[in-house]
Amino acid sequence: MDLDERTLTSVAAYDDHARAYQESLRLRRPVADVRRFAAHARRGDLVLDAGCGPANDLRLLRDAGVHPVGVDLSLGALREARMLLPRHPLVRAPLGKLPFRPRSFGGLWLSGSFNHLPRDAWAATFAALLEHLDRGPVYFSCPRGDRDLAAFSDPVLGEIFVSAEDEAGVEKMLVAHGVKDLSVELRPDPILDRRRPLVVAHGTFSR
Numbered sequence: 282m283d284l285d286e287r288t289l290t291s292v293a294a295y296d297d298h299a300r301a302y303q304e305s306l307r308l309r310r311p312v313a314d315v316r317r318f319a320a321h322a323r324r325g326d327l328v329l330d331a332g333c334g335p336a337n338d339l340r341l342l343r344d345a346g347v348h349p350v351g352v353d354l355s356l357g358a359l360r361e362a363r364m365l366l367p368r369h370p371l372v373r374a375p376l377g378k379l380p381f382r383p384r385s386f387g388g389l390w391l392s393g394s395f396n397h398l399p400r401d402a403w404a405a406t407f408a409a410l411l412e413h414l415d416r417g418p419v420y421f422s423c424p425r426g427d428r429d430l431a432a433f434s435d436p437v438l439g440e441i442f443v444s445a446e447d448e449a450g451v452e453k454m455l456v457a458h459g460v461k462d463l464s465v466e467l468r469p470d471p472i473l474d475r476r477r478p479l480v481v482a483h484g485t486f487s488r
């Protein structure tokens with residue numbers, strides 16, 4: 282899967298601004314969502330936090346009783362994650378081509394992870410990620426809208442390219458890939474304002 286130049290530009294922004302990004306979100310994490318997710322996993326299961334960034338949620342997931350493995354393409358983000366979690370499993374890889382065996386994980390956490398992928402890559406990337414999932418909870422969040430790698434001047438990251446989807450589109454993608462017990466909600470973006478909501482989905486996957 283070749284990556285779009287705009288995806289690579291956005292990932293490079295995390296390389297350059299990982300610490301500021303981590304700090305800007307430190308007190309704005311989806312704590313209730315983490316608990317809800319962990320409640321549907323088996324205690325002690327390995328779960329995949331794909332697009333983990335600078336470990337924004339890894340500690341929360343761990344404290345909620347699961348064992349998250351963090352994956353990201355941004356070396357800068359992973360370096361920051363490593364400072365926070367010196368012995369934690371962190372892997373540098375593209376979302377669509379992870380170096381894990383099929384069915385290795387008991388949960389899939391995707392927080393803003395598709396934000397910098399072109400919309401026409403979302404379904405295939407989601408399918409590739411699901412290959413690594415045996416069963417368990419699925420969490421997915423993204424900005425609401427219809428942007429497709431649209432240029433955006435982020436207050437922390439600088440010039441990046443962002444894709445978005447609406448509730449119906451997120452639901453359609455997850456249902457099409459066999460995610461069940463789905464709930465899709467709108468939430469205010471934790472950094473931007475309430476007029477730019479996030480779509481947040483919880484579901485479960487089984488084979």
Ligand SMILES: C[S@@+](CC[C@H](N)C(=O)[O-])C[C@H]1O[C@@H](n2cnc3c(N)ncnc32)[C@H](O)[C@@H]1O
Pocket residue numbers: 284288291292295306331332333334335337338352353354355358374375376377391392393394395396397398
């Ligand atoms: C919006 S941030 C989300 C970070 C974290 N999950 C959070 O909720 O704060 C998107 C993350 O996805 C990573 N990313 C974007 N495209 C990727 C790709 N194709 N493969 C792997 N990681 C990617 C970026 O480097 C960045 O860390």
